[in-house]
Amino acid sequence: MVTLLYFASLRERVDCAREEVALPPGTPTVATIVETLRARDGRWSEAFAPGLAWRVAVNQSMADLATPLKPGDEVAFFPPVTGG
């Protein structure tokens, strides 16, 4: 299992702040998870549409689609940051 977190406008789009999902077998990466999210329904496929600006962090460090995942990882999806 991995923990998925969603923040800000992305959280509102998918109407979910946190969930646990099973890790597919093989050598799963962030891209593997994103594919399963896109396959859920229109709301999810829109939120994760290719070309849309979103960022991902794995275990609280910035990551990308190729970042490998292992059981227990915390994967966070969010829009570009706007602090300061």
Add this chain to the structure above:
Amino acid sequence: MAHVRVQEAPFDAGREIAALTEGRRDVGAVATFVGLVRDLNDGAAVSRMTLEHYPGMTERALEDICAQAAARWDLLDLRVVHRVGPLAPGDAIVLVAVSSAHRGEAFAACEFVMDYLKTRAPFWKKEVTPAGERWVEARSSDDEAAARWVEGGEGRA
């Protein structure tokens, strides 16, 4: 060495500066930046705003930015305080304070920390305008400001 805090409560910039100089005789310069909520953004009046963040990663990101600044310039200390939760126009959002022996290092490091914070620390602003609530969009000018520091020694392109 850096001191990083994320909090809902207001901060006292004077106390943060004092904490950098207390009991020391080697500080020659303290550069500070305070960011405030404006009542106008992207052509719309802003009456309130809420700042969301990613607890845990936020502190790590800020500490990492401070460590990069400390590796790059000869600094004595750094403090970053960032507020989250509900804020109103005129409220201070963020404080960056940097101490060093000389002003050049303090000025440069203070600007670097702010430029990197704007593009790398996981905070998101949601504004209330007459047309309703809206998430603030990231600005390409912030990416450009952060990119200035990537090439060249002292960073100013």
